[in-house]
Amino acid sequence: MNEVLKSAALLMVLLNPFLLIVYLIDIVEKLKRRNFNAVIIRASLIASGVFCVFSILGDAVFVRYMQVEFASFQIFGGVVFLLIGLQFVFKGPTAVEILQGESKHLAGAVAMPVFIGPGTISASVIIGKKHEPLTACFIVISMVFLCAVILALLKYIHDIVKPRNESLVERYIEIAGRVTALVVGTIAVDMIMRGIGSWLTKF
Template sequence: MSELIQSSLLMLALLNPFLVIIYLVDLVEKLDQRQFAKVLIHGSLIASAVFCSFAILGDVIFSNIVQAQFASFQIFGGVIFLLIGLQFVFYGPKAITALRGDSPGLAAAIAMPVLIGPGTISASMVIGKRHEALYASATIVVATVISVGIMLALKAIHDFVRPRHEPIIKKYIEIAGRITALYVGTIAVEMIMKGIRTWAEKF
């Protein structure tokens, strides 16, 4: 049981709802609670399906279907996150709109690249190796549900506070977005370097 809890916490930490909500700030401001919940839940279902697939078939997917090394995925994912981080530095949190795109594909765009990334894919594969397929999938789904619940709660808090303190909320989001950019950029460079080191070890 303790290993299942640890696996759920690992996945929850990498999903990081407090960070993801900054990515989705334009949707938080634009959509009402019901619309936001619908899009977020749809995106999380897509992400959960992908996570469970990699938990069960991770090695097979990379070696037989994609026919590529996981290091390649790490490097490409790092480049994506580096691009997001740079956009945040220069344009603030709303820069994610340019990368994610607009309707009608919001749910899929939330799933990738906001929820699905090298970190969460790697965690899914680790969880798949720790537990049987059913338990691994359940662990991933639980973590995703908790993450979605936290983000919906943050959305509700935002909607409650915003009418009274809108200038403060906007300033906080702007500052949080710039700080987030530093974190995202650092993680992106680390992903790229890990991918390069993994490739270098093969020669």
């Protein structure tokens, strides 16, 4: 049970809905609550399916089926994360420009890169190595939908608080955006270094 909680905590830390809401602030402000919740639910279903695949198949997804090393994914994913982090530093929360358009087209954009990222995929692989397939899938699905519930709650709070105290919301977004940039950038550099380290061990 202790290992299950540790694995769940690992994925939840990487998902972190309190920072994800900053990624999503554009659609939080643009969409009505019902449409926002629908987008989050669809994105959660997509993310859960992807995480379950990686938790069951693990490194084999890369090595056996894609004929590449997992280290390559870590390096490329780290570079992508680093670019997003730099965009946050210079542009703020509006850096995720793909989250534009009608709500029916947003679920895939929210699923990736907001839910599905290099860090969360790596965590799914780790969880799959520690647990039986059904347990691993239960962990990732539970954490994704817990994250979705928290995001829906934060949207509800946003809609109540902003009309009364817009400056407070803007202040939170500004602070959380800076924290997000630091977290994303740190994870990105760590992933790049881990990927390079994995490659160096092969020579």
